[in-house]
Amino acid sequence: MQDALGSGYRRLDLPLKVEWPDGRRAAVLFVVEEETEPRNFSIHCLAHYCLDLADLLKTTRVVPVVVFLRRGGFARSLNLGDDREEYLSFRFIACELARLPAEDYFDSGNIVARLNLPNMAHPKEQRLRVYDHAVKGLAGLETDRHKQGKYLDFIDAYADLSEDEVARYRAEYYDDEGGKTMGLAAVLREEGREEGRQEGRQEGRQEGQQEGRQEGEAAILLKLMALKFGPLPAAVEERVRRADAETLLAWSGRVLTATRPEEVVGD
Structure with a gap:
């Protein structure tokens, strides 16, 4: 599609074509764009996107949607003509997340809504509660471990908890079953990242930063394995500490299904 639109193509977050297999309705193209800062939004560019895609796909059934993460003013319609x-x-559908009450979506079965809870309206004193509902929603609504990791990064980025808030979250929201929830994984991941950042700062070199991040990821995996299996064999710990980042990511996906630590680090 990008090649067909040529050099004037401007990247969208998601052009989504919806079709009905039985043919009872014509296909609808949803043009979805995310805009963090409303002041950066251009309704002219969005209109251009829609016209280009409508021409490319030979359809007039196009629904433009813009998701705004923050509050701010923006043009809601574009009208071209003269005095006569x-x-x-x-015009387009505007979804202003910052105006939606987060509490209304705490128990939503829509994973997109749960992931975006930190972007919705909530009092500052509710930040940890909002974060907890987001990560628990992710744990309950998404079973793919790779996707869980990616989506958890999204929640972490927009929640932007301080070190004090992370400590409070650890104290107030751990469960009693060894912490086998996404919430615990979030905290452990943050601990690992901080270890990596500290190592990088101490070394003061890019190599040190990379090594620190890798050690942090290894620390996360070891903690999760210890929670599930108890004390780990020395040989397993050594394999984890020596593994590269890509291998650690692959192994982390095995923790929930493995019955013994050797299955996590097995070939």
Whole structure:
């Protein structure tokens, strides 16, 4: 699709074509774009996207949607014409997350809503509660470990908890079953990242930063394995500490299904 639109193509977050297999309705193209700062939004560019895609796919069934992460003003419609007549009228569906009450979506079965809880409206004193509902929603609604990791990064980035808040979360929201929830994984991941950052700062070199991040990821995996299996064999710990980042990521996906630590680090 990018090649077909040529050099003037401007990347969208998600052009989504919805079709009905039984043919009872014509396909609908949803043009979805995310904009963090409303002041950076250009309704002219969005209209251009929609016209280009409509021409490419030979359809007029196009629904433009813009998701705004923060509050701010933006143009809601575009009307072209002169004093006598209007020749083009364009508008879109605006989803302003910062105006949606987070509490209304705490128990939502929609994973997109749960992941975006930190972007919704909530009092500052509710930040940890909002974060907890987000990570527990992820744990309950997404079973793919690789996707869990990616989506957890999304929650972490937008929640942006301070070190004090992470400590409070650890104290107030751990469960009693050894912490086998995404919430615990989030805290352990943050601990690992901090270890990596500290190592990088101490070394003061890029090599040290990379090594620190890798040690942090290894620390996360070892803690998760110890929670599930108890004390680990020395040989298993050694393999984890020597593994590269890509291998550690692959092994982390095995923790929930493995019955003994050797299965996690097995070939």
